[in-house]
Amino acid sequence: MKKKSLAAIMAMVLCTAILAGCGDGGKDGITVGISQFAVHGSLDNCREGFLAGLAEEGFVEGENLTVEYVNAQADTGTSAMTADNFVSKKVDMICAIATPTAMTAYNSTMNTEIPVIYTAVSDPVEAGLANADGTPVGNITGTSDALAVEAQLQMIREILPDAKKIGIIYTTSEANSISTVASYEEASPKYGFEIVTTGVTAMSEVPLAAADMATKVDCITNLTDNTVVSALQSVLEEANKANIPVFGSEVEQVRAGCVASMGLEYYELGRQTGKMAAMVLRGDAKASEMKFEVISEPSLYVNYAAAEKIGLELPAHYAEDAYQSFDEILVH
C-alpha cells in the first residue's frame, strides 16, 4: 500500500508540474517558436540579438509578439520533436539556431506554410538548406556564421611576422569544422603559413591534442568547433605553458583568454537575422525568395591581459581599431 501511495504522490507532483507549465499568454499577435540546439555562449547571444532585431522592427516580445523558446540540449530527437510541436501549435514562424535545428525545422515544416529563419548555420549549402547560388531550397532562409578565414590569417601575420606554422584542433565529426579547415588550408600559402591539424573525437582528447600541438606550432587558431571551444581552457593552458598565442574565432573566446580574433559578433548576426524575420512577418518578402546572408565585415577583438601573459606585443593601432578590447581574462 505504501508503494502505491508513494506512486500516487509522484504522479500528482508530475501532473501539477505539467499544469503549471500550461498557462501561456494570449493568442493574439504573432508567435515565433525559437528552437536552439544547445546551451552555448554564442548561440545565446544569437538568440538575444534575434529578439533585439525583431524589436527594432516593431515586434516586441510581450507586446505584440509571443516567443516560445525550446533548447534541445544537443539532442537531435528533441529538436525534431520541438519543430513538430511548433508546427502543431501553428506558430507564425520558426527561428532555428544552429545547423541541426535548422535541418529538423525544415524537415518538419516542409508541407506547411510556416517559414523557417535560421542563424548560426556555417554552411547552409552543405546542410542542404540552400542552393549553391545562395537561394533557398524551400520556405527557409537565414544567416550563416561562416568564418572570415582570410581576415583572420591577415591579422595573425600582422601580430606574428615571423610565424610559420598555425595549429588547428578540430572535431572530426563536426562538418562546419572540416569545411573551415579546408578553407584555412586553401588560403594559408598566400600569407606564408603552413596549417598543422589535429582531429579529436571528444572533449577528453583536447588536452592531449593541445599539449602535442603546442610543441609543434608557432600559434594556434580556433574554429567555432563546439567540442574544442568547450575545452578552451585546456587549450589555453597548454599554449601558455609553451608560450605561444591562441587566436579565437569570436568574441566569447577572446573574453575567455584568446589573444585576438577577427571574428563574428553573434549578437549582430542574430540582429541581422531578426530584421530578416521581421520582413517575412510583415509580408514584405517571402523566406522562399530571400538568399541567405553573411556578416560582411568581421570585427577585431583583442585581449591585452592574454597577450601580456605570454609576453606578446600587439600592434599599436589595435588600441583604436579594435571593436572591443579586454584588459582581463574572464573565465566563466
Add this chain to the structure above:
Amino acid sequence: MALLLSVLEQGMIYGILALGVYITYKILDFPDLTVDGSFPFGAALTVRLITMGMPPIVTLPAAFLGGALVGVCTGVIHVKMKVRDLLSGIIMMTGLYTVNLWVAGTGYVAIFNRETIFDNDAVNAFFPGAAGRLKTAVIILLITLGVKYLLDWYMGTKSGFLLRAVGDNDTIVTSLGVDKGLVKIVGLSIANGLVSLSGCIYAQQQRSFEISIGTGAVVIGLASVIMGTSLFKRVTLLRVTSSVVLGSVLYKGCVALAMFAGIDANAIKLITSVLFLVILVVSMDRRKGSLSQRRQHIT
C-alpha cells in the same frame, strides 16, 4: 496533430530499436551497448546508399544486414574472445563511431532533395493530396508491424526456442548438443539488425544523418522495453512484442506531452525519469502476486 503524428512516427521507429533491445536485454540477458553505435550505423549506411543514387527500398534490407554483421562482431568478441558482455558492447560502440563517420563521409549528411522510402513517385501517387500528411506514419506502421510479426514467427521456430532457452537456462541448450555461444551470436545479430533498421528509417524520416543520433539510444530502448513490458503485462491479448512497441510510443508520448505543456526543456530528462520510476514502482506492486505472472514477461 503534427505533434501526435510525430509521436507515433518516432515511437514506432524507436519501437523497432526497442524490439532489438528486448532480444538482448530480456531474452539473452545481455546488456548490449552496441546499440549506441549500430543505430547511427544503419542511418549512416542509409544516407550513403541514398546519396549514391540507390533506390530507397534497398536501404531497408541493407541496413538490417549491415547491423546484423555488427551484431556478429559483438558476439564473436564476447563468445570467442571471452570478453565480458558489457565490455564487448563498449568496444563495438566506440569503434563504430569511426566506422559511421567513414560510411557517411562526414558528421552531417542532408538528404532533403533525395528520394526516400517516404517520398518517391510510387508512394506520392498512392497518397494524393491531403492524405500525404499521413503517408510517413502509415508506412512506418506497416514496416513496424511487419517486423513485429516476423519476430513473433521467428520466436516460434526451433532457432527462436533455442534463443529463449539460452537466456533462461543455458544448460538445457548445451544438453541438447547445441553450441550456446552460436545461439548468442545469432541473437545479437538479429537484435543489432533491428536496431540498424530502426536507424535507417529514422534517417529517412528526418531526411538527414547526424553522428550523435546514437547517443542514449540504448537508454531509450531500455526505457521502452521496461515501460512496455511492465505496463501491459496484464493485458493478455497483447504479445510481448506489441507491448514493447507500445512502450516506445508511450515513452515518446511522455516526452511530447511534457514539451507541449510548455515545461522547460531542461527539465524533461528529470520528468521522464520520475515517470519511469512511477511506472516501475506501480508495476512492482502487482508483481508481488504469483510466480506465474512473473514468468509471463519472459515467454
